[in-house]
Amino acid sequence: MAKKPLLEFTDRGIYCAQGKFYIDPWKPVDDAVITHAHADHAYWGHKHYLAHHLSREVLLYRLGEINLQTVEYGETVLKNGVSISLYPAGHVIGSAQIRVEYKGEVWVVSGDYKVENDGISTPFEPVKCHHFISECTFGMPVYQWKPQVQTFNEINSWWRNNIDNGLATVIVGYSLGKAQRILQNLDLFNGKVYTHGVIENTNEALRRNGVLLNPTERITQESSKEEVRKGIIIAPPSSVGTPWMRKFQPYSFGYCSGWMAIRGAKRRRAADRGFVLSDHADWDGLISAIDATGCECVYLTHGYTATFSRYLSEIGFNAREVHTLYGGEEEDTSPQPSSEEREPETYDKSSSEVSPLGGDLEGEGGIS
Amino acid sequence: MKAFAQLFLSLDETNKTNEKVKVLKDYFNTVPDTDKMHMLALFTGRRPKRQINSTLVRNWAIEASHIPAWLFEESYHVVGDLAETMALLMPQSNASSSKTLTEWIAEINALNDKTEEEKKEWLMESWAMLDNQERFVFNKLLTGSFRVGVSQNLVIKALADISGLEPAVLTHRVMGSWLPETYQFSQLMEEQDAAANISRPYPFFLAYPIQETSEKQKTPAEVGIALGDAADWQAEWKWDGIRAQMIKRGAEIFIWSRGEDLATEKFPELHPFLNGLPDGTVIDGEILSFQNGLPMPFNVLQTRIGRKNLSKKILEESPVAVIAYDCLEYKGEDIRYKTQAERREILEHLQAETQYPEIFRISALIGFETWEQLGSIREQSRAMIAEGIMLKRKSAAYQVGRKRGDWWKWKIDPLSVDAVMIYAQKGHGRRADLYTDYTFAVWDGDKLVPFAKAYSGLTDAEINKVDYFIKRNTIEKFGPVRTVKPELVFEIGFEGINKSTRHKSGIALRFPRILRWRHDKPKEEADTLESLKALLGE
Numbered sequence: 001m002a003k004k005p006l007l008e009f010t011d012r013g014i015y016c017a018q019g020k021f022y023i024d025p026w027k028p029v030d031d032a033v034i035t036h037a038h039a040d041h042a043y044w045g046h047k048h049y050l051a052h053h054l055s056r057e058v059l060l061y062r063l064g065e066i067n068l069q070t071v072e073y074g075e076t077v078l079k080n081g082v083s084i085s086l087y088p089a090g091h092v093i094g095s096a097q098i099r100v101e102y103k104g105e106v107w108v109v110s111g112d113y114k115v116e117n118d119g120i121s122t123p124f125e126p127v128k129c130h131h132f133i134s135e136c137t138f139g140m141p142v143y144q145w146k147p148q149v150q151t152f153n154e155i156n157s158w159w160r161n162n163i164d165n166g167l168a169t170v171i172v173g174y175s176l177g178k179a180q181r182i183l184q185n186l187d188l189f190n191g192k193v194y195t196h197g198v199i200e201n202t203n204e205a206l207r208r209n210g211v212l213l214n215p216t217e218r219i220t221q222e223s224s225k226e227e228v229r230k231g232i233i234i235a236p237p238s239s240v241g242t243p244w245m246r247k248f249q250p251y252s253f254g255y256c257s258g259w260m261a262i263r264g265a266k267r268r269r270a271a272d273r274g275f276v277l278s279d280h281a282d283w284d285g286l287i288s289a290i291d292a293t294g295c296e297c298v299y300l301t302h303g304y305t306a307t308f309s310r311y312l313s314e315i316g317f318n319a320r321e322v323h324t325l326y327g328g329e330e331e332d333t334s335p336q337p338s339s340e341e342r343e344p345e346t347y348d349k350s351s352s353e354v355s356p357l358g359g360d361l362e363g364e365g366g367i368s
Numbered sequence: 369m370k371a372f373a374q375l376f377l378s379l380d381e382t383n384k385t386n387e388k389v390k391v392l393k394d395y396f397n398t399v400p401d402t403d404k405m406h407m408l409a410l411f412t413g414r415r416p417k418r419q420i421n422s423t424l425v426r427n428w429a430i431e432a433s434h435i436p437a438w439l440f441e442e443s444y445h446v447v448g449d450l451a452e453t454m455a456l457l458m459p460q461s462n463a464s465s466s467k468t469l470t471e472w473i474a475e476i477n478a479l480n481d482k483t484e485e486e487k488k489e490w491l492m493e494s495w496a497m498l499d500n501q502e503r504f505v506f507n508k509l510l511t512g513s514f515r516v517g518v519s520q521n522l523v524i525k526a527l528a529d530i531s532g533l534e535p536a537v538l539t540h541r542v543m544g545s546w547l548p549e550t551y552q553f554s555q556l557m558e559e560q561d562a563a564a565n566i567s568r569p570y571p572f573f574l575a576y577p578i579q580e581t582s583e584k585q586k587t588p589a590e591v592g593i594a595l596g597d598a599a600d601w602q603a604e605w606k607w608d609g610i611r612a613q614m615i616k617r618g619a620e621i622f623i624w625s626r627g628e629d630l631a632t633e634k635f636p637e638l639h640p641f642l643n644g645l646p647d648g649t650v651i652d653g654e655i656l657s658f659q660n661g662l663p664m665p666f667n668v669l670q671t672r673i674g675r676k677n678l679s680k681k682i683l684e685e686s687p688v689a690v691i692a693y694d695c696l697e698y699k700g701e702d703i704r705y706k707t708q709a710e711r712r713e714i715l716e717h718l719q720a721e722t723q724y725p726e727i728f729r730i731s732a733l734i735g736f737e738t739w740e741q742l743g744s745i746r747e748q749s750r751a752m753i754a755e756g757i758m759l760k761r762k763s764a765a766y767q768v769g770r771k772r773g774d775w776w777k778w779k780i781d782p783l784s785v786d787a788v789m790i791y792a793q794k795g796h797g798r799r800a801d802l803y804t805d806y807t808f809a810v811w812d813g814d815k816l817v818p819f820a821k822a823y824s825g826l827t828d829a830e831i832n833k834v835d836y837f838i839k840r841n842t843i844e845k846f847g848p849v850r851t852v853k854p855e856l857v858f859e860i861g862f863e864g865i866n867k868s869t870r871h872k873s874g875i876a877l878r879f880p881r882i883l884r885w886r887h888d889k890p891k892e893e894a895d896t897l898e899s900l901k902a903l904l905g906e
Contacts, residue, residue, distance in 0.1 A: 140442070140446050141433070141443055141456075141457055142447055142453065142456040142457060144460070262446070262448075263380060263452055264447070264448050264449065264799065264801065265800065265801065267380075267517070267797070267798035268799070272381065273381055311436075311439055314436065
């Protein structure tokens with residue numbers, strides 16, 4: 001009789017039958033282990049949540065009153081003989097890979113990850129395992145990131161230029177992860193940093209969690225437009241083209257995303273400037289991360305799964321596309337309505353419609 | 369090349385017209401004159417001759433990128449632009465070339481008599497000398513797909529700002545055939561045009577549509593309110609052929625299509641009448657296929673456009689003639705400033721003199737007293753094999769480009785059917801990595817038969833939704849093409865329908881496009897092949 005795999009792909013999420021828990025399930029379950037707090041990985045409605053300490057306040061802010069247990073990286077939690085431990089994924093603050101071990105067999109679920117140290121998320125750590133379940137949002141060789149310092153040099157000089165030309169500066173990135181990464185790398189000698197309310201709420205949640213962030217000022221009805229126009233505004237994708245943004249005219253607006261690597265994608269978003277900045281691993285990053293696990297088998301859940309698994313197979317990996325569950329290749333390369341747009345001030349429970357994990361719909365999905 | 373690569377980057381970095389013009393001016397103000405002319409040639413669609421065929425460029429790029437060929441192809445479908453794909457896939461580089469655009473183009477042109485080996489060596493060395501952004505524009509030069517997202521009008525505007533010359537004058541000076549190697553920037557900028565070339569056409573004057581969306585038709589009363597007294601207007605049929613400008617100067621003749629292609633040799637039937645015109649004459653008109661004195665549908669003409677050699681058979685099956693609309697030059701004088709009515713008189717006079725009235729036809733004026741009357745005449749357009757009616761203000765000069773005000777096209781409603789999407793393919797440019805090119809089918813019994821492809825007509829938001837559907841409802845993949853679960857129904861509009869032996873459905877459509885997404889219709893209620901064929905009117 002074929003042995004049942006330790007983790008399996010079900011219509012609720014990744015399931016461990018032995019430990020009776022799910023990882024990043026998108027339908028309500030009893031016991032959920034959460035890789036990170038983005039809306040397409042952390043759904044509302046589970047009876048119990050397990051996540052990293054640094055995801056605590058953001059999860060509570062986004063999901064309201066939930067039964068949440070948090071742990072440190074490397075700490076072990078036992079469920080019915082299955083040991084669960086979290087390792088840094090480097091995707092956003094508090095993001096984790098989930099290591100699951102039972103009778104010597106080790107599986108790792110990557111969630112979303114990047115290998116570059118962004119200076120604010122705990123850096124990615126490769127974890128040895130037999131089976132690796134990986135994302136591949138940017139699993140095409142055309143996606144190769146430059147070191148972030150180059151991109152931030154571009155961003156800071158663009159900001160200075162705007163000041164010289166009398167333009168306000170609006171920089172767009174999703175509210176958990178990209179916004180803080182931008183914030184920590186802005187040249188504060190240029191001016192002050194102002195934030196859209198959605199982003200400031202996340203900042204506040206992170207600060208409650210003990211994360212040290214550069215000073216920001218929330219934009220409110222009382223904010224002086226003239227002062228705000230002298231600084232830089234960090235705004236979520238959902239605010240692009242809204243009256244809220246238009247009131248800062250004339251402005252130059254920059255969009256930060258991995259998709260900006262392609263001219264066509266940039267033109268589609270009609271941003272003044274597209275900055276190539278992603279919280280996902282690029283082509284080389286994915287291959288090196290997978291290689292470092294020493295895994296026997298890699299399962300590709302979302303991104304360019306078909307192309308990437310074919311290439312991995314050709315260079316000697318045992319790679320599989322997880323078709324049925326995550327919907328196939330290029331799942332979220334299209335600018336779907338980002339979950340950012342489903343991110344109201346208080347979490348709207350009715351909005352947790354069933355959507356496949358679909359990778360980082362939240363961040364990289366972009367503006368539709 | 370650095371300056372040219374930076375020009376591209378800077379143009380990409382803004383969406384604002386004024387800033388683009390500023391970027392173009394900065395470029396013109398910093399590079400040598402020869403570079404200016406090369407840039408102008410490229411931005412007005414005059415690309416250098418392709419010296420290495422694109423398959424070879426592609427193969428060598430694959431080699432330089434160290435990836436398998438299939439992965440290169442997949443990447444190309446994601447990026448949607450060959451030059452960009454190649455630049456993205458090559459290893460990062462920090463080299464930079466100080467050669468000018470002129471020098472690079474000269475090197476490319478010098479490849480003409482080189483062996484394949486030599487070409488490869490040159491190309492590999494060149495790539496190694498350039499940084500990633502330079503490689504991108506260099507690849508564009510090589511592969512000749514020079515769509516830059518900047519209209520010719522913007523380039524002209526930048527030049528006009530620099531020189532103080534009128535944009536219309538400059539538009540005229542960059543028309544026709546000229547080479548950046550011989551046309552000097554100083555000639556382009558002269559107060560008085562001394563460089564005029566006898567083959568140079570005038571910029572075409574283009575009409576604005578009366579109804580800009582096909583959904584809402586304007587009534588004759590609304591047309592009357594907008595255009596005023598019917599007596600101020602001249603009406604003609606809007607013919608569906610090839611708009612062309614025909615020139616007789618210095619005992620030579622030239623035929624230009626609207627796309628600024630010199631097409632003199634493609635239409636030998638027109639040569640006798642053109643040679644018979646007085647020297648210094650330019651005529652604007654439409655080239656159509658005729659049979660027994662009647663215009664034939666566009667698809668008849670289409671069969672001979674693509675041919676390299678015009679066989680006797682083709683000339684017999686699809687003989688062409690001209691329906692003349694206007695006269696732009698008479699006795700060597702540019703008469704575009706004269707009124708429509710005055711130019712019409714000259715045109716009628718020229719036509720009356722010709723010995724070839726069967727070939728040099730004149731666009732008949734439609735007599736009408738009221739807009740209502742014209743509205744009902746317009747209903748006969750399809751029977752006339754016309755696309756609708758053209759309206760020209762009798763007092764108007766012949767202008768440059770598409771301008772509102774004096775020339776209007778009042779087209780008839782397109783024909784339409786409801787069809788099911790069955791195949792999809794990714795688009796290019798700003799639609800890269802999105803499924804935007806669709807094939808549509810109608811029912812033939814219980815089978816769906818493909819009959820048309822359409823690319824345009826949906827909003828960006830709709831495209832995103834359709835793309836989302838396609839990615840989740842793919843039945844099969846054939847290279848870049850996906851077979852999609854037949855479910856989505858669209859209303860497809862088209863200007864004409866003809867029999868075709870080349871298509872499985874047995875019909876070919878003229879200008880098919882998506883009119884709207886029929887969310888309300890299940891696929892079972894899409895139209896049938898039978899109902900489409902009924903439109904053939906046989």
